[in-house]
Amino acid sequence: MTAPDLRVDLGRGLILPNPVGLASGTAGYGFELRQLIDVDRLGALFTKGTTLHPRDGNPPPRVAEVRGGMLNAIGLQNPGVEHVASAYAPEFSRWGVPVVVNVAGGNVEDYLQCLDRLERAEGLAGYELNISCPNIANGLDFGRDPAAAGRLVAAARSRTGRHLMVKLSPNVTDIAAVARAVEEAGADSVSAVNTYVGMKIHRGIRAPVLPGRGTGGLSGPVIKTLALAAVAEVRRAVRIPVVGVGGIMDAGDALEFLIAGADAIQVGTATFVNPTASLEVLDGLTEIATRAGVRRLRELRGPALPAMPPAGIEPASTG
Amino acid sequence: MSGPVSDLGRARDESGEVVAVEGLDGGMVEITARLPHLAATARPGEFAQLRAWGGVDPLLRRPFSVAWTAGELCSFVLEAVGAGTRLLVGLRPGDPLQALGPLGNGFPLDPVPVRAVIVSGGLGCAPFPLLVRELRRRGCADVIVLSGAATASRLYPAARFRRGEDSVRVVETTDDGSRGRRGLVTELVADACDETAAVYACGPNPMLAAVARTLQRLARPPRRAHVSLEAPMGCGFGTCLGCALPASGGGWFLCCRQGPVREVSEVDWPGLLALPPAHVA
Numbered sequence: 001m002t003a004p005d006l007r008v009d010l011g012r013g014l015i016l017p018n019p020v021g022l023a024s025g026t027a028g029y030g031f032e033l034r035q036l037i038d039v040d041r042l043g044a045l046f047t048k049g050t051t052l053h054p055r056d057g058n059p060p061p062r063v064a065e066v067r068g069g070m071l072n073a074i075g076l077q078n079p080g081v082e083h084v085a086s087a088y089a090p091e092f093s094r095w096g097v098p099v100v101v102n103v104a105g106g107n108v109e110d111y112l113q114c115l116d117r118l119e120r121a122e123g124l125a126g127y128e129l130n131i132s133c134p135n136i137a138n139g140l141d142f143g144r145d146p147a148a149a150g151r152l153v154a155a156a157r158s159r160t161g162r163h164l165m166v167k168l169s170p171n172v173t174d175i176a177a178v179a180r181a182v183e184e185a186g187a188d189s190v191s192a193v194n195t196y197v198g199m200k201i202h203r204g205i206r207a208p209v210l211p212g213r214g215t216g217g218l219s220g221p222v223i224k225t226l227a228l229a230a231v232a233e234v235r236r237a238v239r240i241p242v243v244g245v246g247g248i249m250d251a252g253d254a255l256e257f258l259i260a261g262a263d264a265i266q267v268g269t270a271t272f273v274n275p276t277a278s279l280e281v282l283d284g285l286t287e288i289a290t291r292a293g294v295r296r297l298r299e300l301r302g303p304a305l306p307a308m309p310p311a312g313i314e315p316a317s318t319g
Numbered sequence: 320m321s322g323p324v325s326d327l328g329r330a331r332d333e334s335g336e337v338v339a340v341e342g343l344d345g346g347m348v349e350i351t352a353r354l355p356h357l358a359a360t361a362r363p364g365e366f367a368q369l370r371a372w373g374g375v376d377p378l379l380r381r382p383f384s385v386a387w388t389a390g391e392l393c394s395f396v397l398e399a400v401g402a403g404t405r406l407l408v409g410l411r412p413g414d415p416l417q418a419l420g421p422l423g424n425g426f427p428l429d430p431v432p433v434r435a436v437i438v439s440g441g442l443g444c445a446p447f448p449l450l451v452r453e454l455r456r457r458g459c460a461d462v463i464v465l466s467g468a469a470t471a472s473r474l475y476p477a478a479r480f481r482r483g484e485d486s487v488r489v490v491e492t493t494d495d496g497s498r499g500r501r502g503l504v505t506e507l508v509a510d511a512c513d514e515t516a517a518v519y520a521c522g523p524n525p526m527l528a529a530v531a532r533t534l535q536r537l538a539r540p541p542r543r544a545h546v547s548l549e550a551p552m553g554c555g556f557g558t559c560l561g562c563a564l565p566a567s568g569g570g571w572f573l574c575c576r577q578g579p580v581r582e583v584s585e586v587d588w589p590g591l592l593a594l595p596p597a598h599v600a
């Protein structure tokens with residue numbers, strides 16, 4: 001048995017050494033997790049959402065556990081792009097793991113200024129445009145409107161030659177339309193999905209647990225089924241690589257995302273439960289590929305998913 | 320945000336085994352497990368993220384103070400308040416227990432002996448047996464524990480604060496007067512303090528806020544005063560940013576990294592008291 005080739009070419013120079021990344025917002029900027037696990041073995045590290053100006057984030061409580069998952073309303077707490085570019089990026093260039101900066105903003109100009117500053121920094125493998133953060137006012141607008149998403153990505157495209165990934169929101173009626181719009185606007189890849197909007201009610205105080213509107217982003221195993229459907233739908237809609245994320249706890253879950261059409265995956269909430277989860281996913285996938293005797297990961301995928309539902313079968317609907 | 324941060328370089332994820340589960344009065348349980356790394360490295364006021372279940376419900380680990388260490392053994396003191404703690408108190412000797420730690424910044428300790436005033440409210444007792452031992456090791460001759468609870472059965476046993484350090488004084492109060500002095504433990508704080516004292520407090524937020532208020536009014540404030548706080552946690556090691564608590568002067572600090580121990584003046588007390596209760600009824 002020969003060792004499988006785990007590399008994933010996401011395009012425009014971003015070649016991941018393997019398909020397992022750490023999801024944005026679950027690994028900070030890598031500094032803490034590096035003290036706990038060998039982050040350099042991973043395929044990529046997606047940073048916390050980074051904005052033009054520093055953000056303090058939302059008032060507590062910011063996290064709440066629900067059955068099979070968790071809600072978060074962090075509010076994009078981050079030190080701002082200047083700090084990331086000047087203090088963190090030089091560190092990233094010394095690391096073995098490719099670091100992709102997740103970029104968030106309230107309007108197009110914010111995103112562009114953020115990118116302009118990052119463009120002057122070395123040590124970055126690419127960008128993941130977060131057009132889907134549910135926790136700041138207006139954060140969802142780009143993610144919900146294909147035309148607005150397209151305009152943002154076209155503008156971002158004109159500012160960088162680095163890899164440009166776009167993180168899709170699942171809180172939309174037609175995720176495929178947004179995926180197509182960002183592909184046409186020049187995105188190199190898409191990641192799917194961000195968190196689902198959810199709410200937990202505190203029966204004792206007869207109010208939501210999370211403050212403000214009471215909603216937060218739902219993540220963890222409870223969203224895996226939904227995320228798989230979203231990834232499969234995006235896969236059918238675009239030709240660019242798709243990075244799958246949502247509820248991956250182990251290598252079996254990761255394999256399911258590859259089968260649904262993902263080229264690579266991200267491990268998020270699982271890291272909180274088990275800091276080594278991402279490495280275990282990587283080792284598990286490697287073992288699965290080795291045992292299956294495949295040389296390339298994509299051979300694990302099996303037959304392609306049908307582009308259209310077979311005649312006579314209704315598209316999935318509840319009822 | 321200033322102040323010491325947790326030393327993640329010492330943290331390790333360990334698969335341990337429960338060796339004893341002791342029920343105390345009033346629903347408190349002390350769980351002892353073989354966790355050699357945690358036992359060898361934990362300092363007073365640090366905590367571990369525990370998991371004693373597979374599957375996804377409960378999902379996240381739960382944070383608990385390291386209450387005691389002996390050889391390869393670590394003890395935790397807790398009570399069943401929700402799904403996770405119910406599973407933990409139901410553990411039996413031989414059951415597996417996963418522990419990530421030590422985490423958190425722990426109590427600051429003076430290189431020279433000080434007068435130590437420990438203020439413990441209910442389950443806030445958890446970090447103090449280890450602290451008492453460390454203070455005594457550092458030569459603190461004068462260690463007093465002010466231990467309060469709603470009623471006698473909910474007081475952490477005085478002998479468990481001391482664990483053989485018989486010179487340590489434990490003064491008890493209960494809200495209903497069923498043991499010790501009737502009243503709130505905070506009422507004893509002023510008398511126990513002088514400018515040579517180092518104060519360490521852990522308990523419900525209203526109690527800690529009362530300690531802070533009391534200390535503020537003292538003509539001769541203690542040399543320093545620290546509180547140990549709680550927040551719901553996602554990770555426990557600084558990556559989720561979920562455990563923010565309000566800092567004096569605005570903004571937040573992360574309970575798991577820049578806490579759980581804070582100097583009293585670093586906490587925005589009105590902000591903390593305005594937070595909703597942690598537990599879902």
Ligand SMILES: Cc1cc2nc3c(=O)[nH]c(=O)nc-3n(C[C@H](O)[C@H](O)[C@H](O)COP(=O)(O)OP(=O)(O)OC[C@H]3O[C@@H](n4cnc5c(N)ncnc54)[C@H](O)[C@@H]3O)c2cc1C
Nearest residue numbers: 065381382383384397398401402403404445549550551597
């Ligand atoms: C640093 C630290 C040290 C602690 N040490 C101890 C200890 O030694 N003994 C002890 O009995 N308890 C301790 N706690 C509190 C303990 O972690 C919670 O009671 C426990 O997480 C509740 O879990 P549950 O599943 O039983 O309750 P649930 O209410 O079902 O928990 C639901 C969610 O809320 C979170 N949560 C609820 N209440 C709290 C709380 N008060 N603090 C933090 N998270 C909460 C849980 O982590 C979980 O994610 C500590 C908390 C912190 C932050």
Ligand SMILES: Cc1cc2nc3c(=O)[nH]c(=O)nc-3n(C[C@H](O)[C@H](O)[C@H](O)COP(=O)(O)O)c2cc1C
Nearest residue numbers: 023024025049072130193194219220246247268269
């Ligand atoms: C605490 C927390 C913070 C997050 N912050 C971000 C963020 O800043 N930017 C982003 O694009 N996604 C963020 N996410 C979403 C994750 O990257 C991921 O898309 C989502 O959690 C689903 O994956 P999971 O179920 O494996 O966690 C965050 C998720 C969590 C749990």
Ligand code: FES
Nearest residue numbers: 554555557560575
């Ligand atoms: S619990 Fe995740 S940052 Fe503190």
